[in-house]
Amino acid sequence: MSLEKSVNAVGGRVHWARDGEEASRIIVGIAHSNKVSSIVKSKSMATEEIELNSALEKAGIKVVETDLGEYIVQLAGERPSHILAPAVHKTKGDISKLFSDKLDVPRFSDPQELTKVARDRLRNEFLNAGMGVSGVNFAVAETGTVVIVENEGNARLTTTVPKIHVALMGIEKIIPRYEDLSLFLTLLARSATGQKSSTYVSFISGARRKGDLDGPAEFHLVLLDNGRSKILASQQTIESLYCIRCGACLNNCPVYRKVGGHSYGWVYSGPIGAIINPQLIGIDKASELPFASSLCGACKDVCPVKIDFPKVLLELRQQVVSNKIKKREWDALLERLGVKLWRFTVEHKRAYEIFSKLFYYLQYAWGANQGRLKSLPFPFSRWTEERDFPTIARTPFRKRWKTIRKEIGNP
Amino acid sequence: MTNHSRDEILHSIRKGLSHSLHKKREDERLFLVDKARNFKSEAKDITIQNQMIISNLLKQFVKEAEKVNATVFKVKNGGEIRDFIGDFIKDRNMKSFSVWESKYLKNLELKEYLQSKGLKVVKPENKYELARADIGVTEADYVIADTGTLVLLSDGSRPRGVSLLPTTHMAIVHPCNVISNINELFIILKNKFNASRELTSCMSFVTGPSRTADIELNLTLGVHGPKELLILLTEG
Numbered sequence: 001m002s003l004e005k006s007v008n009a010v011g012g013r014v015h016w017a018r019d020g021e022e023a024s025r026i027i028v029g030i031a032h033s034n035k036v037s038s039i040v041k042s043k044s045m046a047t048e049e050i051e052l053n054s055a056l057e058k059a060g061i062k063v064v065e066t067d068l069g070e071y072i073v074q075l076a077g078e079r080p081s082h083i084l085a086p087a088v089h090k091t092k093g094d095i096s097k098l099f100s101d102k103l104d105v106p107r108f109s110d111p112q113e114l115t116k117v118a119r120d121r122l123r124n125e126f127l128n129a130g131m132g133v134s135g136v137n138f139a140v141a142e143t144g145t146v147v148i149v150e151n152e153g154n155a156r157l158t159t160t161v162p163k164i165h166v167a168l169m170g171i172e173k174i175i176p177r178y179e180d181l182s183l184f185l186t187l188l189a190r191s192a193t194g195q196k197s198s199t200y201v202s203f204i205s206g207a208r209r210k211g212d213l214d215g216p217a218e219f220h221l222v223l224l225d226n227g228r229s230k231i232l233a234s235q236q237t238i239e240s241l242y243c244i245r246c247g248a249c250l251n252n253c254p255v256y257r258k259v260g261g262h263s264y265g266w267v268y269s270g271p272i273g274a275i276i277n278p279q280l281i282g283i284d285k286a287s288e289l290p291f292a293s294s295l296c297g298a299c300k301d302v303c304p305v306k307i308d309f310p311k312v313l314l315e316l317r318q319q320v321v322s323n324k325i326k327k328r329e330w331d332a333l334l335e336r337l338g339v340k341l342w343r344f345t346v347e348h349k350r351a352y353e354i355f356s357k358l359f360y361y362l363q364y365a366w367g368a369n370q371g372r373l374k375s376l377p378f379p380f381s382r383w384t385e386e387r388d389f390p391t392i393a394r395t396p397f398r399k400r401w402k403t404i405r406k407e408i409g410n411p
Numbered sequence: 412m413t414n415h416s417r418d419e420i421l422h423s424i425r426k427g428l429s430h431s432l433h434k435k436r437e438d439e440r441l442f443l444v445d446k447a448r449n450f451k452s453e454a455k456d457i458t459i460q461n462q463m464i465i466s467n468l469l470k471q472f473v474k475e476a477e478k479v480n481a482t483v484f485k486v487k488n489g490g491e492i493r494d495f496i497g498d499f500i501k502d503r504n505m506k507s508f509s510v511w512e513s514k515y516l517k518n519l520e521l522k523e524y525l526q527s528k529g530l531k532v533v534k535p536e537n538k539y540e541l542a543r544a545d546i547g548v549t550e551a552d553y554v555i556a557d558t559g560t561l562v563l564l565s566d567g568s569r570p571r572g573v574s575l576l577p578t579t580h581m582a583i584v585h586p587c588n589v590i591s592n593i594n595e596l597f598i599i600l601k602n603k604f605n606a607s608r609e610l611t612s613c614m615s616f617v618t619g620p621s622r623t624a625d626i627e628l629n630l631t632l633g634v635h636g637p638k639e640l641l642i643l644l645t646e647g
Contacts, residue, residue: 010609016417068634069625085625092627111626115634122635123542143610153575153621153636160571160613161538171420178604179597186593196475197558197593200636201616209612211567213536225420232427 003174003223006144010206012219020050023224027052027133027166028059030220034164036061036130040122042148042155043067044135045083045245046168046224048267049280052133063133064125066154068118075102081261081269084192084247089260122154132158132216136169137244138184139221141176144205146221149188151199159204165216167204170224172232172241184244187304191246227280236315240275242305249299249309255292263386264289271299275312283319290316334379353396360392468556468589469644475559479619480632481640488646493524495643496548496581500530505545507531509577512568513550516583521548535570547573547637550583553599557592561617561642571613580637582617584644 004014017023031039039061041047053074056063065074069086073079075098080086087095092109099117100107108114134155138147146167148155159165175184181203189198208215231241250256250270261269265286266277274293278286290313299309345351363373373389375381383389473483486492500508508530510522526532533544541547549569553562561582565571574580590596604610621636632638 010612016414016420018416018419022416066635067625068623072625085628087625088628092629095626111629111631114626115623115631119634127539127542143604145610151621152623152634154634156571156575156615157635160575171424178601179594182593182597195479195618197555197560197616197618199479199618199620199622203610203614205610205612207612209566212565212612213567213570214538214572215565215570215612223420225423229420229423229427232424233430235430 002141002176003139003144003221006140006142007206007219007221008144010144010219011209012144012206012221015220015222017222017224017226019226020224023050023168023222023226024052024055026222027168028055028061030164030166031056031061031131032059034130034218036164038062038064038125038129039131039133040064040066040125040129040158040162041070042132042134042150042158043070043086044133044168045267046135046170047133048080049170049226050168050224052168064122064129066122066125066158067150068115068152068154071118071122072098075099079262079267082247082250083245083261083269083272084250089262126157126161129162131164131166132162133166133168134158136167136173136221137188138181139169139174140178140181141174143178145178146204147181147185148202148204149185149198149200150202151193151195153200156200156202159202160215163216164218164220165204165207166220166222168222168224170226171228172243188244188246191244191248191302191304231276231279237275237279237312239307240272240279240312242307243272243276244305245272246304248302248304249307252298252302253293254296254298255294259292264292271309271313272307275307275309275316278316278320283316283323287320290314290320356392356396360394363391465586465589468591469586472554472556472559472584472589473644475556476619476640476642477559479559480622481559481619481642483642483644485644486646489519492583492643492645493519493521496521497524497528499641500525500546501528503545503579505530505579507533507540507544508546508548509533509535509541509544509573510548511550511570511573515550515585516548517568535573538572538576541572541576544577546579546581547575547577548581548583549574550585551588553588553590553596554584555591555593555596555616556589559618560593562596563615563617564611565613565615566611571615574615574617575636578633578637579639579641580617580620581641581643584642586645 007014015026017026039056041063053063065071070080072087072090072095081089092111095114096107096109099105099114103117103121105117108117134148136146137149148159185201189195207219208217228241231237249272253271256270264273264277266273266281268276271293274289278289293313295310295313297310300307345355366373366376368391371391373391374384376384376389476483484495486495508525509532510516522532533540535541549563551561552564554560555562563574617640620632620638620640621634623631623634
């Protein structure tokens with residue numbers, strides 16, 4: 001409330017949104033009432049959370065991500081795989097091909113040149129956009145200042161060039177006093193990227209003042225609850241709200257490093273995703289996430305705000321189990337049946353040979369290509385949704401072994 | 412509708428805050444506030460000491476700024492700065508520029524000087540032209556030695572775009588504005604806020620030129636903001 005008063009005092013407007021849908025509606029509403037047809041966005045996990053882009057596109061508004069990584073991911077029609085480096089799952093070659101396909105430019109291979117392509121394209125988007133949407137790293141209650149931390153400069157452009165600036169923040173980003181910023185900014189830069197300070201930190205207190213030559217004429221701050229106040233009420237898991245989104249837990253998590261960000265199924269990935277996704281979207285919708293951890297505690301060790309991840313994970317596991325949110329019955333049945341069938345097959349040589357031959361032919365019907373099988377029929381489609389299945393070789397190893405053995409002689 | 416949401420969220424927060432853990436935290440918070448107050452008065456003493464070792468702080472600032480790919484030049488005062496900037500722009504074959512109208516830069520008559528050399532001056536309120544300008548000249552309000560950071564406050568004579576849109580950003584730094592770390596800065600700014608109850612609409616920290624590592628974690632400079640950051644350190 002104090003934040004609302006301060007933001008009003010510096011000429012901004014505050015909106016309250018209980019959930020993602022309401023937040024999207026508010027932002028679409030601001031765009032519509034100002035006849036905005038194109039929007040530039042700087043990186044914000046909260047806008048990913050509420051799926052703002054699809055809401056804006058449905059409303060007929062063009063929206064362009066401007067963080068280089070997010071831009072790449074948006075062009076590819078994907079989701080970010082890391083909260084700081086959204087396109088970390090893509091190689092230079094992927095990006096080169098993507099740019100030449102979508103942007104009609106030659107195939108560049110040098111990151112410098114690729115970056116320049118994006119810079120030139122996005123400059124035009126910034127200059128022609130009617131509205132800029134940003135996230136918020138911290139908001140200071142007493143001064144009404146929102147703070148945005150970045151390295152590229154796209155957040156500065158988003159909050160400076162268009163006529164309207166809309167910032168979306170989860171309600172947990174609020175800090176009481178101006179001087180608290182020094183501590184949080186120091187923690188964030190060092191934990192996120194190992195920099196002493198991020199390249200750009202913008203402290204925005206409302207819209208442009210009388211006499212200012214640039215900056216947006218309107219400033220809107222959207223406060224998003226979306227399940228956060230419920231976490232606040234839980235003594236056991238409240239620390240999930242301390243997170244400053246530095247990404248240190250992702251970088252140090254052995255599970256994240258193996259499975260990658262997309263496997264977490266929702267916007268937040270890594271250990272922090274494992275604890276906040278179930279709490280934000282409902283524990284029954286992400287009941288497997290609290291179990292997707294070895295409880296090694298590496299995340300707890302590196303966390304700058306000292307979230308006790310293993311403790312919270314255990315608490316959530318307990319909730320999952322005690323809520324008796326079991327796998328649906330037929331799921332369990334299918335699994336048991338599958339295991340029995342598998343057991344029979346591997347115990348009987350003939351059956352194994354028949355099944356592998358059968359599968360070898362079937363895989364081409366299912367679209368196997370270049371040693372990769374991209375989709376399998378249900379129930380195996382659940383596997384191929386997240387990753388490819390290696391194809392079965394033409395000649396089984398059992399047969400090849402006979403020739404190999406001859407070649408290498410008797411060891 | 413919106414007001415309804417507001418009440419509902421606030422109610423939910425109040426309910427959330429009612430458990431005993433929060434009471435304990437509130438006690439801890441008050442303890443920390445007390446500690447922070449003592450720290451503040453200590454920090455003031457540190458500020459005074461710092462003025463005695465200002466040259467050390469400047470050395471540290473230069474070292475940190477260079478680490479993050481800024482280029483630092485030491486220049487003499489007055490006309491020599493103007494000549495330096497003029498020569499630099501000529502060497503680089505730059506054609507257009509934009510400059511802050513802060514008191515110092517106005518007194519320097521840099522705009523008039525560069526215009527007389529045939530360069531095109533770009534008005535900061537014209538975003539399209541500013542985005543094509545070769546160089547923007549600003550002046551740092553503070554610089555932070557610990558991190559090599561420039562602190563730029565914006566107002567009517569110091570538009571934000573000049574340090575952001577042109578390809579090169581040149582900032583003039585006066586030794587008297589160096590402070591040791593970010594804690595000190597917020598104490599200074601807090602005092603300012605307490606005096607006027609209002610901060611400028613935008614403050615920016617600038618630490619080196621714009622950078623990204625979004626493509627295979629390769630460091631690339633100049634993605635959205637300036638590709639180059641030049642710091643002119645005056646004699647004071």
